[in-house]
Amino acid sequence: SDAALRALGVISGSSSAPRASKPLSQLLLLQVSPGGGKLLDRWIRHPLHEISLVRSRQELVRFFVEDACNRDGLRGDAGGLKGTPDVLKITDKLRSLSEDLDSPRSPSLKDAVDLYRFSLRLNGVTTLLRDALNAQASTGRHQNAVQTLRQRFLSPLEKAVRELARLQALVEEVVDPASMQDARRWTRFKVQPQFHPELQRLQGALDAATAALEAAAGAVRKAAKSGKDKQGKERIKLEKTPVRTWHLRVTKKDQALLKKVAGAKTLAVQSSGVLFTTASVERATAKVDRVESEYLGVQRQVEYQALKVAATYCDVLDEAAELLSELDAVSTLAHVAAVNDWTCPELLELEDTGGKFFLEVEGLKHPGVAAVRGDEFIPNDFRMAGAEDRRVCVMTGPNCGGKSTFIRSVAIAVLLAQMGSFVPAKSMRTTLFSRILTRIGASDNQTKGHSTFFSECSEVAGMLEEADSTSLLIIDELGRGTDTFDGFGIAWAVCKHVGKTLGSACLFATHFHEVTELDKESGVGAFNQHVAADTSGDELVMLYEVREGYCDRSFGCHVAKMANFPEEIVVEAEQLTEEFEAVSGFRIYDKAPRRSRETAELFDKEAENPSESRKRPKVAA
Numbered sequence: 001s002d003a004a005l006r007a008l009g010v011i012s013g014s015s016s017a018p019r020a021s022k023p024l025s026q027l028l029l030l031q032v033s034p035g036g037g038k039l040l041d042r043w044i045r046h047p048l049h050e051i052s053l054v055r056s057r058q059e060l061v062r063f064f065v066e067d068a069c070n071r072d073g074l075r076g077d078a079g080g081l082k083g084t085p086d087v088l089k090i091t092d093k094l095r096s097l098s099e100d101l102d103s104p105r106s107p108s109l110k111d112a113v114d115l116y117r118f119s120l121r122l123n124g125v126t127t128l129l130r131d132a133l134n135a136q137a138s139t140g141r142h143q144n145a146v147q148t149l150r151q152r153f154l155s156p157l158e159k160a161v162r163e164l165a166r167l168q169a170l171v172e173e174v175v176d177p178a179s180m181q182d183a184r185r186w187t188r189f190k191v192q193p194q195f196h197p198e199l200q201r202l203q204g205a206l207d208a209a210t211a212a213l214e215a216a217a218g219a220v221r222k223a224a225k226s227g228k229d230k231q232g233k234e235r236i237k238l239e240k241t242p243v244r245t246w247h248l249r250v251t252k253k254d255q256a257l258l259k260k261v262a263g264a265k266t267l268a269v270q271s272s273g274v275l276f277t278t279a280s281v282e283r284a285t286a287k288v289d290r291v292e293s294e295y296l297g298v299q300r301q302v303e304y305q306a307l308k309v310a311a312t313y314c315d316v317l318d319e320a321a322e323l324l325s326e327l328d329a330v331s332t333l334a335h336v337a338a339v340n341d342w343t344c345p346e347l348l349e350l351e352d353t354g355g356k357f358f359l360e361v362e363g364l365k366h367p368g369v370a371a372v373r374g375d376e377f378i379p380n381d382f383r384m385a386g387a388e389d390r391r392v393c394v395m396t397g398p399n400c401g402g403k404s405t406f407i408r409s410v411a412i413a414v415l416l417a418q419m420g421s422f423v424p425a426k427s428m429r430t431t432l433f434s435r436i437l438t439r440i441g442a443s444d445n446q447t448k449g450h451s452t453f454f455s456e457c458s459e460v461a462g463m464l465e466e467a468d469s470t471s472l473l474i475i476d477e478l479g480r481g482t483d484t485f486d487g488f489g490i491a492w493a494v495c496k497h498v499g500k501t502l503g504s505a506c507l508f509a510t511h512f513h514e515v516t517e518l519d520k521e522s523g524v525g526a527f528n529q530h531v532a533a534d535t536s537g538d539e540l541v542m543l544y545e546v547r548e549g550y551c552d553r554s555f556g557c558h559v560a561k562m563a564n565f566p567e568e569i570v571v572e573a574e575q576l577t578e579e580f581e582a583v584s585g586f587r588i589y590d591k592a593p594r595r596s597r598e599t600a601e602l603f604d605k606e607a608e609n610p611s612e613s614r615k616r617p618k619v620a621a
Helices: 002-008 024-028 034-045 051-065 068-074 087-095 109-139 143-174 177-181 197-224 252-260 279-311 314-340 367-376 403-419 452-466 484-502 513-520 556-562 567-584 597-608
Strands: 237-241 244-250 265-270 273-277 358-364 380-385 392-396 427-430 435-439 471-476 505-509 526-534 541-548
Touching: 002 034, 002 403, 002 435, 024 034, 024 314, 024 367, 024 403, 034 087, 034 314, 034 403, 051 068, 051 143, 051 314, 051 403, 068 109, 068 314, 087 109, 087 279, 087 314, 109 143, 109 279, 109 314, 143 279, 143 314, 197 237, 197 244, 197 252, 197 279, 244 252, 244 265, 244 279, 252 273, 273 279, 314 367, 358 403, 367 403, 380 403, 380 541, 392 403, 392 484, 392 513, 403 427, 403 435, 403 471, 403 505, 435 452, 452 471, 452 484, 471 484, 484 505, 484 513, 484 526, 513 526, 556 567
Parallel strands: 392 505, 392 526, 435 471, 471 505
Antiparallel strands: 237 244, 244 273, 265 273, 358 380, 358 427, 526 541
């Protein structure tokens, strides 16, 4: 869902995403065509679940990762995909073509010209792809990718080129090429006069009217003795804009020339100069406008017939556009992988891993944070496996230590792998996951009267209902929006249910250090990891390293000090924390013994029914 993607920082809009980070979509959406961007967005939202499809896309991405020359050529402007128009939007308009060409949704000759340019670009891409495949075939490398590109892309594209040759010829015959450059005169592209006898007659009348208009403008220049500027251009210019018909313009610097023009009528004063006209120019303009209107009336009839013919190519155009969009998306993934030095993940079948999920990654980076921090980012390793009793990773450590960033990076790597993309790591081996479910960040829903904690619980309940043994769950600080004992009980019970009943993969970041005791529970498959920090000096230094085992102390007061809390508040907070822990018995640090049997029974009872077992500790005044 979009909410899960925002929580992971895949798309923008999450307040809980790492601040010094770019959304994954911002890193990936470097496509060069509108269709490529839409397809990449679809791949992000709908990753693949069939290993054969993922491997096939991987091979295409690898092909372009290792062939930088053809990758850049494909993404380039000269004979490549860059600048390709949004063909699917044009064919949608062609399919709803009516005789009312003035409707905003109606196609126009401009759309036909865009299709003409698309077909020319299609020729260039097809030639480039053919040459690239022929060169690779001679080396014997990337055989599967070469075969796929030849069968799924090159052959149908060559067929489309042949079929669209007739559409190219139609546009060349109908559209006046001069009108494509002379944008000042025509709000529409112009049909060639030779295409229709009436248009030929009107073109003659239009040429005569235009000559009369130029003569009227020349008479004004002569009367004003305006001459030309240093660039050799007329100081008094004859112009037409989309919002104003033909008129004269003089710069503010030369507006004194207007005093020499008898009957000059100021139309507007703009930053570009003074717009004006005269009676003779107005008469000539009216005649030009009248003939142009007649010309466009006849042109609409020709235009409608030409667009009807163009509409018969919609299916061919759609198929070609979809193929080019896929080439754009694949080459974009390759470009991102090559630029960022990502690696291709190895995909494992479930039968190779005992029928249970497996995930192992070395040198993992969060792509968004790494894009901002560069070489400063600390990569980490991670491994979890359903068959090895490593299902639920309980992640502890100080605030700002990187817990949330790390669990997100694992989920993002899985998402990228199932898109067929390379991943930001040195290596990765994984089975496919059926879904990625997230509970990250804290927010309430004021419109529905839901508190932060209620919203949190509702989301987790939905996750537990959807999850299965091949799901990946990402849960960040569950239970922090309520009483400590209630929150701990819920966190404990959820982790236990995920590992023991569902058998799902789960990364669970928490400040309830007592949840790390779950690694002693049989059948849960819990294991502990923590983000390291250095307290050997006077200040807390975050190391951003993920290590095995639980965090052996709390750093809340250290973080408060880092946030510039007043010293007396920090001191009192540290004293109260020690008293609270001493009374509650909630200490699992290295100097304290692991929990007793009585405490274990209390934990399990609290997990099952928090409200009955809770006994609030007394805190000394």
